[in-house]
Amino acid sequence: MEKICSSEESFIEGSNERMYSPLLVPAGHKNTEQMRLVEDHFRRRHEQFAVKYGWEPISADGMEQDGYDRFSRCDYILLARHDGRVSAGCRLIWSTSVFPLPVATFLENPQTVPLGSVEISRMTSTPEATPYSLQFLGHLLGYLSERGVPGFYVTIRKRLLERYKHSGFDCYETLPGRALEKMSLTGNKEFFLPVWIGIKGYQQALGLLSRLCA
Numbered sequence: 001m002e003k004i005c006s007s008e009e010s011f012i013e014g015s016n017e018r019m020y021s022p023l024l025v026p027a028g029h030k031n032t033e034q035m036r037l038v039e040d041h042f043r044r045r046h047e048q049f050a051v052k053y054g055w056e057p058i059s060a061d062g063m064e065q066d067g068y069d070r071f072s073r074c075d076y077i078l079l080a081r082h083d084g085r086v087s088a089g090c091r092l093i094w095s096t097s098v099f100p101l102p103v104a105t106f107l108e109n110p111q112t113v114p115l116g117s118v119e120i121s122r123m124t125s126t127p128e129a130t131p132y133s134l135q136f137l138g139h140l141l142g143y144l145s146e147r148g149v150p151g152f153y154v155t156i157r158k159r160l161l162e163r164y165k166h167s168g169f170d171c172y173e174t175l176p177g178r179a180l181e182k183m184s185l186t187g188n189k190e191f192f193l194p195v196w197i198g199i200k201g202y203q204q205a206l207g208l209l210s211r212l213c214a
Contacts, residue, residue: 020087020132022139025076027094039063040086041078044124054185064122068093068102077140079129087129088136092144092152093119103153106194107177118144119153134206141203151199155180155192171201 025034042063049056049064056064068074069091079088094116095101101119104110120140129136144152156172158179164172173196180192 020079020081020129020135022077022079022132022136024139024143025078027075028072030072036084037078037080037086038069038076040084041076041089041091041124042069044086044089044126045122048124049122052185053190055182055190073099075143077136077143079132079136081128088123088125088132090120090123090140093121095119101153103155103194106155106180107175109176113153116149117153118147118149121154137206141199141206144199145203149199151197151202154195154197156195158191158193161193161195169205171205172197 023037025038030038042065045064046056046059046062050058074091074093076089076091078086080086093101095104095113095118097115100110101113101117102121103119104113107113125133161172161174164170175194175196177194182190182192184190
C-alpha cells in the first residue's frame with residue numbers, strides 16, 4: 001500500500017511518471033508534506049460541501065474540517081496531482097471504545113456497530129479526477145481489505161440510493177435509523193441515510209464497471 005513517507009522525502013518528486021496517484025495519509029502526526037496534502041483535501045471539501053451545496057458553513061480560511069480531523073483520528077485516501085494538488089479524497093474514521101462512529105448517532109441500535117468498524121465520509125471529487133476514479137476507488141478498497149474489514153459505514157443521499165437501486169447496485173444495506181437532514185443553497189432539503197456496504201459486493205460492482213469502461 002503506497003503512502004506518504006514519514007520523512008520529508010517528497011511524494012511529488014517520485015510521481016513524475018503519472019499525473020495523478022492515489023495514496024494513503026495515515027492517522028496521527030503528519031509531516032509537512034502530509035499536512036499540505038490533507039489541507040488541500042480540506043479545500044476541496046469546502047468547495048464542494050460549503051460553496052457548491054451549502055451543507056456546511058462557509059469558512060474564512062476556505063477549509064472544511066471538524067473535530068475528527070483536528071484530533072488526527074482519520075486516515076485519508078487522496079488522489080494527488082504531481083504538483084501536490086488533491087483532486088479527490090475521503091476520510092476513514094475508525095471506531096474505538098471511547099469514540100463511536102458519527103453514523104452511530106443516526107442508528108436505532110448504535111450498539112450494533114462493532115469496535116474497529118470504519119466509516120467513510122467527506123468524499124470529494126473534481127472533474128479532473130474522473131479518469132482516475134476506478135484507480136482511486138480500487139486503492140481505497142485495497143486498503144480496507146488489508147485492514148480486514150468486511151465492509152464500511154457511510155451516510156448517503158436518499159436520492160443517490162434510489163439511483164443505485166434502479167441501476168442494480170445492491171451491495172449496500174440501508175440501516176434502521178433516522179435520516180440526517182441538510183438544506184442546500186437552493187432551499188431544497190436533502191436526506192442522508194445510514195448505510196452499510198460490503199467490501200466483496202463493492203469490489204464486484206467496481207470490477208464490472210471497470211470492464212464496461214475498458
